[in-house]
Amino acid sequence: MLLVYGGGSIKRNGAYDDVTAALREAVNEVIELSGVTPNPRLDKVFEGVNLVREHGVNLILAVGGGSVIDCAKFISLGSGLGEDEDLWYDYVETGKPAPENLVPLGVVLTTAVTGSEMGGVAVLTNWARNRKLGYTSFPLTPKFSVLDPTYLLTLPAEQTTYGFVDMFCHTCEQYFSLPSDDNLSDEMAEAIQRHILRSWRACRRHPRSYEARSNAMWDSTFALNRVISRGKEEDWVTHGIEHALSAYFDISHGAGLAVVHPHWMKYVYTSRPEATARFARWAVNVWGVDSTGKSEREVAEEGIEHYVDFLRLVGAPLTLSEVGIPADPATLDKLADHAGDVGGSYRRITRDDARAILALCVTPVVF
Amino acid sequence: MLLVYGGGSIKRNGAYDDVTAALREAVNEVIELSGVTPNPRLDKVFEGVNLVREHGVNLILAVGGGSVIDCAKFISLGSGLGEDEDLWYDYVETGKPAPENLVPLGVVLTTAVTGSEMGGVAVLTNWARNRKLGYTSFPLTPKFSVLDPTYLLTLPAEQTTYGFVDMFCHTCEQYFSLPSDDNLSDEMAEAIQRHILRSWRACRRHPRSYEARSNAMWDSTFALNRVISRGKEEDWVTHGIEHALSAYFDISHGAGLAVVHPHWMKYVYTSRPEATARFARWAVNVWGVDSTGKSEREVAEEGIEHYVDFLRLVGAPLTLSEVGIPADPATLDKLADHAGDVGGSYRRITRDDARAILALCVTPVVF
Numbered sequence: 236m237l238l239v240y241g242g243g244s245i246k247r248n249g250a251y252d253d254v255t256a257a258l259r260e261a262v263n264e265v266i267e268l269s270g271v272t273p274n275p276r277l278d279k280v281f282e283g284v285n286l287v288r289e290h291g292v293n294l295i296l297a298v299g300g301g302s303v304i305d306c307a308k309f310i311s312l313g314s315g316l317g318e319d320e321d322l323w324y325d326y327v328e329t330g331k332p333a334p335e336n337l338v339p340l341g342v343v344l345t346t347a348v349t350g351s352e353m354g355g356v357a358v359l360t361n362w363a364r365n366r367k368l369g370y371t372s373f374p375l376t377p378k379f380s381v382l383d384p385t386y387l388l389t390l391p392a393e394q395t396t397y398g399f400v401d402m403f404c405h406t407c408e409q410y411f412s413l414p415s416d417d418n419l420s421d422e423m424a425e426a427i428q429r430h431i432l433r434s435w436r437a438c439r440r441h442p443r444s445y446e447a448r449s450n451a452m453w454d455s456t457f458a459l460n461r462v463i464s465r466g467k468e469e470d471w472v473t474h475g476i477e478h479a480l481s482a483y484f485d486i487s488h489g490a491g492l493a494v495v496h497p498h499w500m501k502y503v504y505t506s507r508p509e510a511t512a513r514f515a516r517w518a519v520n521v522w523g524v525d526s527t528g529k530s531e532r533e534v535a536e537e538g539i540e541h542y543v544d545f546l547r548l549v550g551a552p553l554t555l556s557e558v559g560i561p562a563d564p565a566t567l568d569k570l571a572d573h574a575g576d577v578g579g580s581y582r583r584i585t586r587d588d589a590r591a592i593l594a595l596c597v598t599p600v601v602f
Numbered sequence: 603m604l605l606v607y608g609g610g611s612i613k614r615n616g617a618y619d620d621v622t623a624a625l626r627e628a629v630n631e632v633i634e635l636s637g638v639t640p641n642p643r644l645d646k647v648f649e650g651v652n653l654v655r656e657h658g659v660n661l662i663l664a665v666g667g668g669s670v671i672d673c674a675k676f677i678s679l680g681s682g683l684g685e686d687e688d689l690w691y692d693y694v695e696t697g698k699p700a701p702e703n704l705v706p707l708g709v710v711l712t713t714a715v716t717g718s719e720m721g722g723v724a725v726l727t728n729w730a731r732n733r734k735l736g737y738t739s740f741p742l743t744p745k746f747s748v749l750d751p752t753y754l755l756t757l758p759a760e761q762t763t764y765g766f767v768d769m770f771c772h773t774c775e776q777y778f779s780l781p782s783d784d785n786l787s788d789e790m791a792e793a794i795q796r797h798i799l800r801s802w803r804a805c806r807r808h809p810r811s812y813e814a815r816s817n818a819m820w821d822s823t824f825a826l827n828r829v830i831s832r833g834k835e836e837d838w839v840t841h842g843i844e845h846a847l848s849a850y851f852d853i854s855h856g857a858g859l860a861v862v863h864p865h866w867m868k869y870v871y872t873s874r875p876e877a878t879a880r881f882a883r884w885a886v887n888v889w890g891v892d893s894t895g896k897s898e899r900e901v902a903e904e905g906i907e908h909y910v911d912f913l914r915l916v917g918a919p920l921t922l923s924e925v926g927i928p929a930d931p932a933t934l935d936k937l938a939d940h941a942g943d944v945g946g947s948y949r950r951i952t953r954d955d956a957r958a959i960l961a962l963c964v965t966p967v968v969f
Contacts, residue, residue: 416813417804419797419820426793430786437784446783453786453832462829465820 275306283310301349305357333372350459352380384449397489412580479573493551506582642673650677668716672724700739717826719747751816764856779947846940860918873949
């Protein structure tokens with residue numbers, strides 16, 4: 236068995252001791268791969284693949300948060316490839332489906348952010364090429380995930396906060412997309428969003444509350460286990476642009492999202508009637524905006540203002556300079572080139588649109 | 603392969619033709635077991651078990667609604683039992699967990715009611731003993747379920763309506779239970795309930811709308827795939843009492859629920875502060891009750907009134923006499939004896955409580 240984890244946090248929060256004690260009774264040989272970093276790197280994946288092959292590993296256990304889980308997913312994938320196949324070029328860059336019957340993956344979750352514990356999504360950074368890409372394939376789904384909120388009780392405030400920012404963004408990137416059917420997914424997305432806002436407040440007031448932390452953990456899972464993307468096109472433009480930021484600058488993913496997301500909203504909310512209507516609905520249902528006597532557009536703007544205020548309140552950055560990224564033309568070009576043609580649902584975001592959005596990120600969103 | 607279905611409906615809605623055409627290319631031998639009835643019977647299960655053993659069946663495919671799926675689940679379970687084990691006495695009555703590695707079950711769903719397509723729950727009626735019991739065990743979970751809303755386009759109005767009544771009741775029996783944490787499950791339950799009310803209206807206006815029917819199908823799955831029961835005690839008293847009704851009288855399950863459910867609500871809503879608070883929250887969040895200037899109890903009552911009005915609107919029965927069940931003392935005793943000690947979360951419902959609730963079912967709920 237291969238035990239994959241990051242730095243020392245799982246030794247502080249008790250997960251490492253719990254897991255190794257349980258494994259001592261159940262497993263003959265436990266190989267450890269530690270030192271997985273945020274924005275996990277390709278070289279760490281290869282280190283894991285070599286261990287799997289060398290020791291004939293038949294189970295990979297990821298103990299940690301999204302980065303550790305994603306690294307373990309790619310180790311599982313890499314171990315299942317033939318000699319002539321390249322993990323990065325043949326799979327991550329092309330999106331080619333993973334083979335079946337990979338070395339199975341289990342998870343013991345110690346953060347509340349990515350939802351990677353329930354699904355086949357994983358993100359990998361190739362620092363040699365300054366590329367950070369998401370990859371999705373069903374065989375990467377963990378066979379089991381243990382969600383024990385006690386491991387969150389000691390999570391630092393900043394990590395907790397960025398977890399909420401990230402999971403909120405995840406729900407939005409499914410919710411703000413076509414079609415605008417009367418879709419259960421949308422109703423559930425709003426439910427999760429309202430609950431995330433309450434969970435954030437509960438975790439701030441009572442960081443050692445089991446109830447608050449358990450809600451945070453479950454919120455994050457449902458924000459991205461794809462229940463709320465059923466029947467939706469989805470729109471991952473904000474994540475696409477943020478991945479450009481954190482491919483060149485080693486910033487927190489949540490911080491990058493907070494900078495980009497409201498600007499994307501302002502860029503698209505009048506792009507078509509469905510978009511304006513949806514932002515207005517969101518303003519009422521999630522932020523409690525009173526729409527009486529206001530135009531749909533005004534209601535939509537008020538909703539986005541509420542969101543920016545929330546990000547400001549939790550202490551998230553709202554501009555590139557706040558995360559230490561210069562907004563000079565050369566940097567913006569480089570970032571836009573990385574983002575490339577990002578796609579999108581309400582409005583297709585080209586490389587030039589991405590550059591325009593990044594150029595807006597020098598000031599907070601105002602209307 | 604064993605193909606399990608009910609009467610002629612899957613031949614009218616196209617599911618039978620689609621499935622058999624697909625199977626012709628993929629499967630050597632298809633054994634058919636038809637004639638599964640609503641409130642499926644034990645003898646039909648044994649007929650299926652014999653077919654599985656005789657033909658060495660390695661896949662059971664249920665094509666139909668909850669009754670067909672549940673019958674197929676019990677065929678799968680029965681086929682996996684040893685000679686000395688009794689399906690009814692050793693498993694259904696005791697709740698003993700099913701063995702692993704049962705003959706796998708697949709589903710092609712043609713109704714929107716029970717949620718049995720996603721989970722290990724199944725209901726069986728033993729007419730020889732006038733017993734109708736629910737049984738839950740993970741190995742009964744289908745390996746796959748195909749949810750194609752086109753099979754709902756020809757569903758008769760009455761069946762459609764009782765489907766909505768049943769799924770709405772399912773969400774309530776998870777939602778109206780302790781604890782009263784700030785639980786994502788509750789927020790999602792309310793989302794599903796609001797959506798069910800809209801879906802009912804959409805299906806009435808546009809019975810042949812793919813969008814309306816797809817929403818109904820997804821609503822029913824999420825009403826009982828146990829996503830919204832995470833962190834909840836649940837309270838299946840209404841189903842418990844209704845099962846007594848349909849064990850003795852061959853009435854529609856949805857009709858029985860409509861009779862019992864509001865009376866159960868009235869019986870428990872002041873049983874403890876958490877109950878009153880929850881019914882009041884429900885009134886506001888699901889029924890749009892304006893709570894200004896009203897006591898919590900008044901708001902709760904207004905919510906239950908809204909629910910009764912909804913049942914009245916859709917044409918569901920509200921009293922025992924409307925479903926042809928006499929309310930004489932002997933019948934009430936017999937039904938209460940069957941229901942027995944039903945359990946419950948806000949208030950424990952004993953056999954005598956069940957009888958008291960049934961005695962209330964002679965008139966619609968009023969406050």
